[in-house]
Amino acid sequence: MISSLRILALGLLIGGAALAQPANPDLFSRLTETERALLLATAGVGSPDAFRPAQLPPAMSFRLPNLPGQTLVGSVVQPGTTLIVVRTTATPEAAQVAAIKVLAQEGWRNQHDSAATQNVFQSNFGDGSVIRNSISQCKPGVPGVVTVHAIPTPQGTQVTYRYYSMEGFSVTCPANLEWTDPVQRNFYAPGRNLPSRDPLTELRAGGLVLPSLSAPSGGRVNSSGSSYGSEGPNGPYYITYAIVRAPQAPDAVLTHYLGTLRAQGWTPGTPKRSPEGEWTVSLTAQQGGEERRATFSLMPRPELGTTEGDIRLNRVDVQFAYGQKPNY
Structure with missing residues (x-):
């Protein structure tokens, strides 16, 4: 029967929390040789010297x-x-x-x-x-x-x-x-003798200026992502989205972002709300000698709000989209 200490050591590792526990330089001496090998192998470590508490x-x-x-x-x-x-x-x-x-x-x-x-x-x-x-x-x-x-x-x-x-x-x-390294270019890749350039770099070179959208006071972005390319239905596109937690109500967060966009030259249209509660706003801006069109979207997620101390943080998912992403 494995001792409770051994169960704890292996349980922490399998649960992904081994490194989150207080450092214990005596860990290995408490385990059998087989348990040490299992602990190290599960962590992807080849030798005890590579596992270094403290x-x-x-x-x-x-x-x-x-x-x-x-x-x-x-x-x-x-x-x-x-x-x-x-x-x-x-x-x-x-x-x-x-x-x-x-x-x-x-x-x-x-x-x-x-x-x-x-x-x-x-x-x-x-x-x-x-x-x-x-x-x-x-x-x-x-x-x-x-x-x-x-x-x-x-x-x-x-x-x-x-x-x-x-x-x-x-x-x-x-x-x-620019990606010009011949080692990284496949012989059969389209345009392998041409430098590969970031599509967003081309957009910016053509005059596109993306907004910088700081959250409302006390708000923070927990995670985000983006995608961009040159093969959208209407040409190049750039789409970015994020999870925002803020003490303000979702409608106040929407007002804040629209005000920030307006201050940076983007003119918002009338916000439209779907039956599911998502807000969508069309945007236009004069940049690089042409009219740019984009969309700002905000989806309240009240069921995922959190409380930190005595402050309630509301969650909203937000997105800024320039152009249209292709449907593959």
């Missing part, structure tokens, strides 16, 4: 920021990936800002160049800080990418740094640069 990896490609009340949970070295976990008394937002700032000081930058892809939706913490949701970082000359992920814990925040090594691959930083 220790940093022997070699790092970036420097960690010194966060308030920071403690090191530990690190894991896997084939092609290095994972570092810390805890801090800082908020998730402040921890991410500090981490990205330190990386930027050492030459790391948004892997998907913000000058080209531009995150439209941004959080608003009332202190002037801005967190862009694309936090994958690259550095010219370094064959790898760093991601930073911060989640709240009862005592503060857990921050996970993950470095993906890309040794042996041709990597551009940022990823939106």
